[in-house]
Amino acid sequence: MEARILTWNLWWQFGPWRDRQEAILSTLRxxxxDIVFLQEVWAQEGGLDQVRxxxxxxxxxxxxxxxxxFxxxxxxxxxxxxRWPIIS
Incomplete structure (x- = not known):
């Protein structure tokens, strides 16, 4: 079996993050x-969860x-x- 793996530091909310969201999605597509490791992903309490x-x-x-x-x-x-279920 072969797997394509990518790792990427998304740089939190710095820069024009709303524009970056679509660019990040486009790049990942x-x-x-098959497996993506992401660093500096963020979530807002009661709001947007970037990785979700x-x-x-x-x-x-x-x-x-x-x-x-914070x-x-x-x-x-x-x-x-x-792409596959994460068991543990």
Whole structure:
């Protein structure tokens, strides 16, 4: 069995992150990786969860670590996206 693997530091919310979201999604689609390791993914308390959104858009399974919640209600962490179920 062969697997295409990609790793990428998404650089948290720096830069024009709304525009970057679509560019990140487009790049991940074009790369067509089977397993993706992501660093500096973020979630807003009660709002957008970057890696969950990417997983849903790409129809992939997700496992993530969640870092501390900052005062502005944002959490920073790492994640794995996979075409196959993640068991543990």
């Amino acid at each position: 074009n790369e067509n990786a 959104w990417l997983a849903d858009e790409l129809n992939m399974h997700v496992a993530r670590t969640e870092g501390p919640w 005062d502005d209600g944002v959490s920073l962490g790492n994640a794995i996206l996979s």
